[in-house]
Amino acid sequence: MKRNRNGLLALLCSLALASTAVFAQGAPQIVWEAPTPSSLANSVQGVGWAPGTVARIAVGSTDRWVRTRRASSGALVYSVLQPHRSGGADQTVYSNDGVFLAVHNRNGGFNYRVLRASDGVFLGTLNATIEANGIVRFAPDAQLLASVGGDGTLSRWRIANFTLVRTVGSGYDRVSTTFNFSPNGTYQAAASQGSITVQSRSSGAVVRIFTGGTTQGFAPMAFTPDSTRLAAWASTPNETTLWRISDGVAVMRFRNAASNEGVVALRFSPDGARLVTTGYLPIETSSGWQQRGMIRFWRVSDGALRRSFDARTGLAVTSPIAWSPDATRFAYGTYEGSVVAAVTPAP
Structure with a gap:
């Protein structure tokens, strides 16, 4: 009996070690990390990775600066200050060809400022409006039409890269x-x-109504790459x-172990196999409450948590992750204003 119990303990220990190897928290494999270049306190809100061979990352911060960096090294390429009282840039989205960069500011309503991606020159604005049936439509302003022509x-x-928030009342x-x-x-x-x-x-018809998502404020939410499912925290x-979406069935639930963990954003991998949540986790220690940023990689097929990162993540990861064109790397921003590029972990 004693031998069997010792054998069982050894088995449990080996399983625990294997589990720790797979699920251990710590830092991702960092490629580079760039702190905010100014002495002003700010947080990174938007991170966009240029498509194709452009090899740049655009970062939007609460200090009103949009900074582009080289994807290989994090070296600063240029900085563009957003308008006074804009509230800071919370989205940086490259066009499909990488020629243009759309910047959304927190106090900018439904408008995206379009910059020439190569040097940050302002070209005009993409304006979004809500039709009577609730559908959001986008259109360029006169300045953008004059600057680039065509449409x-x-x-x-890719409109799927845009997220809009409408707030009414006080x-x-x-x-x-x-x-x-x-x-x-x-x-x-x-x-x-x-x-x-x-x-x-196309029609404005209501396809499905789900009970879920946040009860107030911004709602972290994302469609799967194949557009057949929708995730919300x-x-x-x-x-x-x-x-x-086809039948309204909840096909998977990704449960955070801590009831007080906050999620800022959701992102699926381009192949739809993984879901990545970013946010923060308050932790009670002997010296009081502390907080650390969290990045979690989940397997979509069974809801398994595959990787958790809580180091080199600051007090909070305050942006969604941005994938490199081949999804072998990802970038994110922290509460302290740093932007980090890291190697995508194995599934």
């Missing part, structure tokens, strides 16, 4: 609605007060739910 770059964007009556768009252009999702409405972008219970 004012409209056909060069104080306790403040209501936010988060809009996301499917990669194939078929659907849009609007999340507000714990409910998500999926509509057809909610704090109660603290998990991300993946629904199938």
Whole structure:
């Protein structure tokens, strides 16, 4: 009996060590890390990785600067200051060909400032409006049309890379609605007060209504790359739910171990096999409460947590991750204003 118990303990220890090797927290394999170049306190909100061979990363921060860096080394290429009282850049999105860079500012409403990606020259604005049936439409302003001609770059964007937030009211009556768009252009999702409405972008018809998502404020949400499913995070219970749009079934739940973990953003890998959540985790220690940034890699097929990173992540990871064109690397930003490029972990 004693021999058997010792054997069982050895087996459990080996399984624990194997589990630790797979799920251990720590730092990802860092390629480079670049702190904010100014002495001003700021947080990185938006990170965009240019497509193809452009090999640049655009970073938007609360200090109103948009900075582009070389994807290979993090070296600063140029910086562009956003307008006064813009609230800081929270999205940096490259056009499909990498020629243009769209920047959204927190106080910019539904407007994206379009820059020439090579040098940051301002060209005009992409404006979004909500039609009577709730569908979001994009159009270039007169300056952008005059600057680039044609359709004012409209056909060069993947609208699925844009996220819009509409906020109405104030104080306790403040209501936010988060809009996301499917990669194939078929659907849009609007999340507000714990409910998500999926509509057809061609007809405006309501396709599905899900109970879920955050009950207030911004709603972390994302369509799968094949546009067949939608994921959204909610704090109660603290998990991300993946629904199938065709029949409304919740096909997977990704549960955070800690009830107080906050999720800032969701991103699927380009092949749809993994879901990545970024955010923060408050931790009680002997010296009081502390906080660390979190990046979690989940396997979509069974909801398994495959990797957790809580080092070189600051007090919080305050941006979504951005994938390199071949998805072998990813970039993210921290509460302290650093941007980090790292090697994508094995599945």
